[in-house]
Amino acid sequence: MAGAGGAAARSRFAVVGGGIAGVTCAEKLATEFPSEDIFLMTASPVIKAVTNFKQVSKTLEEFDVEEQPSSILEKRYPNIKVIQSGVKQLKSDEHKIFTEDGKEYVYEKLCLCAGAKPKLIFEGNPYVLGIRDTDSAQAFQKNLAQAERIVVVGNGGIALELVYEIQGCEVIWAIKDKAIGNTFFDAGAAEFLIPKLTAENRETPIECKRTKYTVEGSQEKERPTAASDKLGSALGPDWHEGLHLKGTKEFSHKVHIEILCEVKNIHLQQEFIQLQRTSLTFPKEEKNVEPDQVLWPVYVELTNGKIYGCDFIVSATGVVPNVKPFLDGNNFAVGEDGGLKVDEHMHTSVPDVYAAGDICTAAWEPSPVWHQMRLWTQARQMGWYAAKCMAADTLGESIEMDFSFELFAHVTKFFNYKVVVLGKYNAQGLGSEHELMLRCTKGQEYVKVVMQNGRMVGAVLIGETDLEETFENLILNQMDLSAYGEDLLNPDVDIEDYFD
Ligand SMILES: Cc1cc2nc3c(=O)[nH]c(=O)nc-3n(C[C@H](O)[C@H](O)[C@H](O)COP(=O)(O)OP(=O)(O)OC[C@H]3O[C@@H](n4cnc5c(N)ncnc54)[C@H](O)[C@@H]3O)c2cc1C
Numbered sequence: 001m002a003g004a005g006g007a008a009a010r011s012r013f014a015v016v017g018g019g020i021a022g023v024t025c026a027e028k029l030a031t032e033f034p035s036e037d038i039f040l041m042t043a044s045p046v047i048k049a050v051t052n053f054k055q056v057s058k059t060l061e062e063f064d065v066e067e068q069p070s071s072i073l074e075k076r077y078p079n080i081k082v083i084q085s086g087v088k089q090l091k092s093d094e095h096k097i098f099t100e101d102g103k104e105y106v107y108e109k110l111c112l113c114a115g116a117k118p119k120l121i122f123e124g125n126p127y128v129l130g131i132r133d134t135d136s137a138q139a140f141q142k143n144l145a146q147a148e149r150i151v152v153v154g155n156g157g158i159a160l161e162l163v164y165e166i167q168g169c170e171v172i173w174a175i176k177d178k179a180i181g182n183t184f185f186d187a188g189a190a191e192f193l194i195p196k197l198t199a200e201n202r203e204t205p206i207e208c209k210r211t212k213y214t215v216e217g218s219q220e221k222e223r224p225t226a227a228s229d230k231l232g233s234a235l236g237p238d239w240h241e242g243l244h245l246k247g248t249k250e251f252s253h254k255v256h257i258e259i260l261c262e263v264k265n266i267h268l269q270q271e272f273i274q275l276q277r278t279s280l281t282f283p284k285e286e287k288n289v290e291p292d293q294v295l296w297p298v299y300v301e302l303t304n305g306k307i308y309g310c311d312f313i314v315s316a317t318g319v320v321p322n323v324k325p326f327l328d329g330n331n332f333a334v335g336e337d338g339g340l341k342v343d344e345h346m347h348t349s350v351p352d353v354y355a356a357g358d359i360c361t362a363a364w365e366p367s368p369v370w371h372q373m374r375l376w377t378q379a380r381q382m383g384w385y386a387a388k389c390m391a392a393d394t395l396g397e398s399i400e401m402d403f404s405f406e407l408f409a410h411v412t413k414f415f416n417y418k419v420v421v422l423g424k425y426n427a428q429g430l431g432s433e434h435e436l437m438l439r440c441t442k443g444q445e446y447v448k449v450v451m452q453n454g455r456m457v458g459a460v461l462i463g464e465t466d467l468e469e470t471f472e473n474l475i476l477n478q479m480d481l482s483a484y485g486e487d488l489l490n491p492d493v494d495i496e497d498y499f500d
């Protein structure tokens with residue numbers, strides 16, 4: 001196609017990234033322009049395809065994410081040409097892309113969907129692991145198979161999933177906040193969930209139909225195996241179901257939570273012993289919940305003064321968009337979170353370059369009940385909409401913002417509960433100008449709505465509440481609900497009859 005030193009291959013449309021955003025964007029472009037070749041450049045040997053897509057309600061969607069060889073995508077869309085090589089450099093002023101394998105490509109319009117990578121604490125420390133793609137999940141599983149105790153840092157999606165799933169290994173969970181799950185819940189929801197985490201007998205998790213990863217754990221305890229530094233796509237739904245997340249111990253689950261703290265320092269065993277001997281200010285004992293005499297490979301010093309020995313540390317502390325080094329030298333406007341700023345047409349600040357998914361930062365004036373979160377639903381929606389915008393610009397047509405950006409809507413599962421979050425579910429950005437209404441049945445459901453001026457602006461629904469569609473409508477149509485008062489959440493009132 002394009003030889004080193006030879007003529008560059010040309011295409012009207014190029015997409016970088018074989019994750020959900022990039023693949024969805026390429027598929028949509030391929031459909032819109034069946035006679036054009038679409039270049040899809042990706043650093044990973046497999047692509048991520050959305051399958052079994054289901055529109056649950058106006059804005060809620062569910063789907064599976066399948067890892068597939070790129071040949072399957074090319075078979076489904078014969079005009080998609082997958083180029084399996086990392087992009088080394090973009091020269092946007094020349095509309096050129098240079099790949100790791102020494103080839104170059106010329107585009108008219110480009111969509112960047114290179115995703116993000118874990119934002120690790122103490123990056124470079126071999127005992128600190130992040131989880132992002134199949135490689136890093138397998139590295140984690142392998143290390144866990146030899147572990148007796150690990151420290152999990154962070155209070156978002158990955159930490160919530162891990163602390164619930166890990167068996168046979170003590171977990172010290174260090175969080176900055178007072179309550180668990182700060183990115184999804186408030187303290188009330190956290191309190192509702194905690195008994196599920198600490199329950200002696202957990203229900204058996206639902207078996208996953210798709211076994212995805214199987215890795216044999218080695219017997220020797222050594223320095224943690226790091227994942228390769230290849231840039232893979234982020235994992236898909238149920239990523240942990242096929243993994244055997246088990247440590248060396250016989251007990252089922254043992255989680256200890258340390259609140260209101262961060263990691264101050266990480267000491268290797270020798271350094272820890274040395275510090276204990278020589279430093280007058282360093283704590284003389286490992287201040288553990290159950291002090292013990294075990295020597296651990298590594299010690300985590302928390303800002304609350306406690307020190308925990310462990311086998312390794314999982315840093316589940318968010319992500320940072322993949323913009324370096326391949327975008328260096330271009331003049332992209334970047335958001336505070338490091339993402340490429342995009343306007344309401346997914347256009348970056350650089351001509352003819354669009355971006356979608358985890359790599360981008362939504363910089364348009366959003367609907368009052370939508371905000372960006374780096375999730376696969378948004379990666380899919382952005383990839384699809386970016387392709388529509390590229391097509392409209394090419395054809396000189398105008399295009400309206402896609403409906404999916406009207407309302408933030410996410411459905412997921414934590415601690416085996418169905419969790420739906422809608423709109424400003426945590427009163428994000430509302431200051432004190434809001435009221436909360438709650439309904440909670442221990443062990444069964446937790447319903448919280450956020451009201452502003454008598455109108456619903458957000459909701460958290462945990463359990464099988466069956467309220468998502470009604471609440472979605474109420475948030476979208478901004479009906480004045482003042483007259484209903486507390487009846488809004490009265491379980492004896494069939495609320496759907498009121499509003500449907
Ligand atoms: C463990 C885990 C669990 C998650 N669970 C959920 C969940 O339950 N629900 C949810 O909604 N979201 C979840 N997410 C988030 C979700 O997976 C991501 O938001 C989404 O997949 C991002 O898709 P993307 O296409 O933007 O990026 P990615 O999937 O990261 O894809 C980026 C692609 O770009 C390629 N690439 C990178 N750099 C280059 C380069 N220089 N040249 C060429 N190619 C390059 C990579 O190889 C990859 O193919 C989870 C994430 C993780 C890590």
Ligand SMILES: NC(=O)C1=CN([C@@H]2O[C@H](COP(=O)(O)OP(=O)(O)OC[C@H]3O[C@@H](n4cnc5c(N)ncnc54)[C@H](OP(=O)(O)O)[C@@H]3O)[C@@H](O)[C@H]2O)C=CC1
Pocket residue numbers: 121153154155156157158159161175176182183262263315316317318319373374375412413
């Ligand atoms: N079921 C789902 O929907 C899931 C979604 N995901 C998505 O995958 C991506 C990666 O997940 P994850 O890594 O959990 O990221 P998240 O952004 O969800 O959470 C990161 C957490 O780490 C905290 N944090 C950040 N820096 C530090 C630090 N230095 N020390 C201690 N804590 C810190 C954050 O606190 P603060 O917010 O205060 O900065 C936050 O609690 C996210 O986009 C997430 O939404 C992942 C798993 C499941």
